[in-house]
Amino acid sequence: MIRKEGKVRWVYTCKLCNVRLGQVDQFRAIEAMQGHHRSPEHAFKALEQALQPFVEAMSSIASAAASLFETVQSVYAPPPNKPHDPSLLKDRRKWGGR
Numbered sequence: 001m002i003r004k005e006g007k008v009r010w011v012y013t014c015k016l017c018n019v020r021l022g023q024v025d026q027f028r029a030i031e032a033m034q035g036h037h038r039s040p041e042h043a044f045k046a047l048e049q050a051l052q053p054f055v056e057a058m059s060s061i062a063s064a065a066a067s068l069f070e071t072v073q074s075v076y077a078p079p080p081n082k083p084h085d086p087s088l089l090k091d092r093r094k095w096g097g098r
């Protein structure tokens, strides 16, 4: 944002990079703004800010996919290897007794 702070004080401030560039007139302030926008530090910060919602969405999708995977895994998990017949379950020689 370019503001006139005094008689010959035009200041460009970039909120993203926390940068203040003071110039003597508006045109130099505009040129300073354009030069700052072309600089790699501003480009990287803008890119980071632009990708931030995407990263958050990806992390939320990943956690949702993990919970879905756990649900599906619990549904499709093989049943415990024990007979349904209670008389067979009581047979301690075979099903975990002594």
Ligand SMILES: [Zn+2]
Pocket (backbone or CB within 6 Å): 014, 016, 017, 018, 019, 036, 041, 042, 045
């Ligand atoms: Zn910047």
